[in-house]
Amino acid sequence: MKVRVRFAPSPTGYLHVGGLRTALYNYLFARKYGGAMILRIEDTDRTRLVENATEMLIDSLKWAGVEYDEGPDIGGDFGPYVQSERLAIYQKYVAELIGSGHAYYAFDTQDEIAAMRESKTDSFDTKYDRKVMKNQFTLGPEKTQELLANGAEYVVRLNVPENHEVRFQDLIRGDVSVNTNDIDDQILLKSDGFPTYHLANVVDDYTMGITHVIRGEEWLPSTPKHVLLYEFFGWLTPQFAHLPLLLNHDKSKLSKRQGSVAVEDFREKGYLRDAFVNFIALLGWNPTADREIYEIEELIGLFNLEKVNKGGAVFDTAKLDWMQQQYLKDLPAESLGTMLESELAKHGYNSKDSTKTAAIAHLFRERVIFVSEIPTFASYMFVDDYPIDSEYLAKHWNSDTRNLILPLIEIYRNLDSFSHDEIAAVTKEYSKSSNKKMGEIIHPLRLILTGKPNGAGMFDTMQLIGKEKCIRRFDDFISKYGV
RNA sequence: GGUCCCAUCGACUAACGGUUAGGUCACCAGCCUUUCACGCUGGCAGUAGGGGUUCGAAUCCCCUUGGGAUCACCA
Numbered sequence: 303m304k305v306r307v308r309f310a311p312s313p314t315g316y317l318h319v320g321g322l323r324t325a326l327y328n329y330l331f332a333r334k335y336g337g338a339m340i341l342r343i344e345d346t347d348r349t350r351l352v353e354n355a356t357e358m359l360i361d362s363l364k365w366a367g368v369e370y371d372e373g374p375d376i377g378g379d380f381g382p383y384v385q386s387e388r389l390a391i392y393q394k395y396v397a398e399l400i401g402s403g404h405a406y407y408a409f410d411t412q413d414e415i416a417a418m419r420e421s422k423t424d425s426f427d428t429k430y431d432r433k434v435m436k437n438q439f440t441l442g443p444e445k446t447q448e449l450l451a452n453g454a455e456y457v458v459r460l461n462v463p464e465n466h467e468v469r470f471q472d473l474i475r476g477d478v479s480v481n482t483n484d485i486d487d488q489i490l491l492k493s494d495g496f497p498t499y500h501l502a503n504v505v506d507d508y509t510m511g512i513t514h515v516i517r518g519e520e521w522l523p524s525t526p527k528h529v530l531l532y533e534f535f536g537w538l539t540p541q542f543a544h545l546p547l548l549l550n551h552d553k554s555k556l557s558k559r560q561g562s563v564a565v566e567d568f569r570e571k572g573y574l575r576d577a578f579v580n581f582i583a584l585l586g587w588n589p590t591a592d593r594e595i596y597e598i599e600e601l602i603g604l605f606n607l608e609k610v611n612k613g614g615a616v617f618d619t620a621k622l623d624w625m626q627q628q629y630l631k632d633l634p635a636e637s638l639g640t641m642l643e644s645e646l647a648k649h650g651y652n653s654k655d656s657t658k659t660a661a662i663a664h665l666f667r668e669r670v671i672f673v674s675e676i677p678t679f680a681s682y683m684f685v686d687d688y689p690i691d692s693e694y695l696a697k698h699w700n701s702d703t704r705n706l707i708l709p710l711i712e713i714y715r716n717l718d719s720f721s722h723d724e725i726a727a728v729t730k731e732y733s734k735s736s737n738k739k740m741g742e743i744i745h746p747l748r749l750i751l752t753g754k755p756n757g758a759g760m761f762d763t764m765q766l767i768g769k770e771k772c773i774r775r776f777d778d779f780i781s782k783y784g785v
Numbered sequence: 786g787g788u789c790c791c792a793u794c795g796a797c798u799a800a801c802g803g804u805u806a807g808g809u810c811a812c813c814a815g816c817c818u819u820u821c822a823c824g825c826u827g828g829c830a831g832u833a834g835g836g837g838u839u840c841g842a843a844u845c846c847c848c849u850u851g852g853g854a855u856c857a858c859c860a
Contacts, residue, residue: 312860347859412858426786428856457858475790484788484856492858499860523789523855546791553852581797584809588798594809611791611798614853618796621810631823668823694820744819756821
């Protein structure tokens with residue numbers, strides 16, 4: 303049987319990094335086995351809908367490279383792929399369940415439900431008491447029909463049998479079993495006519511031919527309800543795989559509280575897609591542990607659900623930054639240049655010479671994590687009013703260093719070719735003839751030309767700044783700081 | 786609190802009964818050097834505790850402890 307998996311977010315906001323990992327694992331699994339990946343939008347809670355959320359979700363998924371074969375924006379043979387467009391389907395299956403006695407009508411108001419819970423001594427016991435509340439069992443068939451005929455508000459609840467072990471196999475966790483005495487008569491159809499997650503998700507997974515349900519561990523406690531539904535419908539259950547949670551530093555479920563969790567935020571910060579996906583993929587699963595950097599195709603080939611960890615993984619971005627740098631270093635100069643160009647535009651810097659921009663980006667790629675840092679890290683590459691580090695100035699500018707640099711400036715002034723090699727050659731020669739170490743000469747140069755103690759190789763830097771500008775900076779500096 | 790799930794360095798993880806418990810990030814030291822980085826070399830650091838089973842346990846079983854998830858007309 304062909305593998306069919308789905309990622310089923312609800313459109314209540316941005317794509318969460320945990321959601322991305324779930325989507326990614328579904329994707330890797332589908333690709334590995336030549337199956338289909340489905341995107342389904344679970345929008346049955348009309349109170350939590352967020353405008354454009356579906357578009358944002360799709361946008362983040364596309365950015366991450368998580369492609370799906372069927373979905374709301376591309377269609378497919380099992381549509382519609384938005385739950386609010388499938389109401390008739392749920393109605394039909396709910397009727398079936400009521401007919402077979404596995405679900406029933408209940409007419410309690412929300413206030414009555416609240417009162418029932420209030421009256422319990424155990425504040426944690428929120429289970430619906432079928433025997434005393436207002437439903438088709440306590441009311442009887444005639445009264446029930448009368449209420450329905452009069453258009454009374456109602457919900458449909460799952461008729462959970464007593465004292466029955468529900469067991470299922472989880473691909474990651476093995477055997478799981480729960481007694482039905484611990485399961486509530488879950489509402490399947492809300493009074494607004496929309497299904498709850500539990501009903502919709504089971505009906506959709508079945509009607510869409512889903513073979514493997516790969517989702518977050520937070521769903522584990524409600525899976526027995528779903529298994530019960532499959533049983534009542536007489537359907538075979540799909541294979542379940544409950545993924546470990548992504549955690550905050552304090553080990554609680556990853557949330558907004560302690561930093562960014564929206565995929566979009568990481569994208570905006572400047573993380574490279576491949577680096578981010580690589581990092582996310584290795585949170586909870588690891589192919590061999592002898593490497594860290596994997597291309598997406600490799601991840602697909604190596605993916606194995608049974609090797610996914612059981613324990614949660616702390617989402618710590620220190621390693622992500624390292625990965626980002628690894629990927630940045632391997633990017634070709636042209637790509638780096640294009641990225642830098644758009645960053646320069648944000649600063650209003652001129653970047654017409656794309657060859658030069660690419661060279662600059664390439665020069666600094668090992669010194670930053672994000673390309674966006676370059677305009678400020680190396681502002682002297684783009685403007686003439688770069689700041690002068692006062693400590694560096696104090697350390698490397700005095701009459702001695704001035705006297706040492708003055709003749710060298712004249713040598714540079716007479717240079718025909720202001721290339722790295724030429725500059726290096728004459729500077730080394732000067733170092734020898736003046737009997738000074740290269741470091742002693744280069745620091746004053748760096749001070750004058752860049753204003754700061756850290757940066758790329760000096761001769762590369764000089765070549766990129768250009769002869770004219772270098773000479774002007776020397777002259778201006780001498781006249782300004784004299785000594 | 787009930788139910789369910791989980792437990793290897795600070796973090797991500799490898800070791801599917803036999804290893805001096807391995808790798809990566811972070812951290813520390815050294816090397817390289819034209820500063821900063823990169824890179825290279827080395828170091829610090831872990832099987833939660835207790836019982837079993839076994840010739841042999843991080844690995845299998847039980848208990849304890851700890852952590853987490855969940856308990857809505859939310860997903």
